Amino acid sequence: MKITGNTILMAGGTSGIGLELALRFHRAGNKVIVAGRRRETLEAIAAEHDGIEYEVFDVTDNASIRRLFETVTAKHPELDTLVAMAGIMRPERILDPESLTTAEETVATNLLGPIRLVHAFTPFLARQPAATILTVTSGLAYVPLTATPTYSATKAAIHSYTETLREQLRDTPVQVIEIAPPLTRTRLMGDGTDNDRAMPLDEFASEVMELLETEPDANQILVERVKRQRWAEANGNYDEVFTLQAGR
Incomplete structure (x- = not known):
């Protein structure tokens, strides 16, 4: 993936990692459209960051996703990144x-x-000269957190889905990249901004952007802090990491 000159739809980029990456992509010279559920939040983002556009949609509603597709591709026929x-x-x-x-x-x-978003946008992206789909999983896709069993399971499922999506699209112009964050200082699960064990959000975003730039053909973007989880099973310390995350 080239990190400049793209037209990027950030589906779910109104806070935390999504918003920080949207701002980094914007500053890197990309056209960024942020999509989310809360209009007031989207309006504030657009007002504070000249050039960022927004669309309102509900990721749990397939009809809303289809409307998002129709609207964004009509306004931005050059869209090349989801x-x-x-x-x-x-x-x-x-x-x-x-x-x-x-x-x-x-x-x-x-x-x-994410599956509905991929189904809506992939046929369009596959007609572009070059395009990218980025999914966002978690270190918990590889070693689950007992307090959030379904969250961990969905991230493992998205990892699996991303692997097969990449293989199905290997003969198209669409590159498929998985970003797997570690525990990061966001409000994803309450107020986690002061969690000393979490990676600072700005450090995470900087490392992601550096990896995207220096490893343009990467299938996965893995910051250093997530590698202990990502490779726990291969390294033979899965039980240790699982138990530590479980708090016992």
């Missing part, structure tokens, strides 16, 4: 009956949302 960024992370206790609702909402947002 970042499927939307995600929620909520704790679950399996013995709590209410946790099923959390699990279902997590699957709808984190798994069905």
Whole structure:
């Protein structure tokens, strides 16, 4: 992936990692369209950052995704990059009956949302001279967190989906890249901005942009902090990392 001169749709880029990467791509010389559910937030982002555009959509609603596709491709026929960024992370206790609702909402947002986005945009992107789809997983795709079983499962599923998507598109102009963040200082799960164990957001975004620039043919973008999780099984310390994450 070249990191400048693209037209990028950030689907779910209104906060945290999504917003930070949207701003980095914008500063790198890309046209960026941020899409999300909250109009007020989107309007504020566009007002604060000249040149960034926005669209309102609901990642859990396939009809809304189809409208997003029609609108963005009509306004930007040069669109060549999709970042499927939307995600929620909520704790679950399996013995709590209410946790099923959390699990279902997590699957709808984190798994069905990106899959529907890919189905909507890929035929269009495959007609471009060069294009990129970026999915966002997590270190928890490789070693799950017991407090968030469905979140971890959806990220593992998106990793698997990304691998097969890349293979299916190998003879097209579409490059498929997985970004796998470690624990990062965002508000994804409450107020995690002061978590000393989490990677500072600006450091994570800087390392991601550096890796995209220096490894343009990479299938995965893995910052150093996530490699312990990513390679835990291969390195033989999966149980150690799992137990540590479980807090016992």
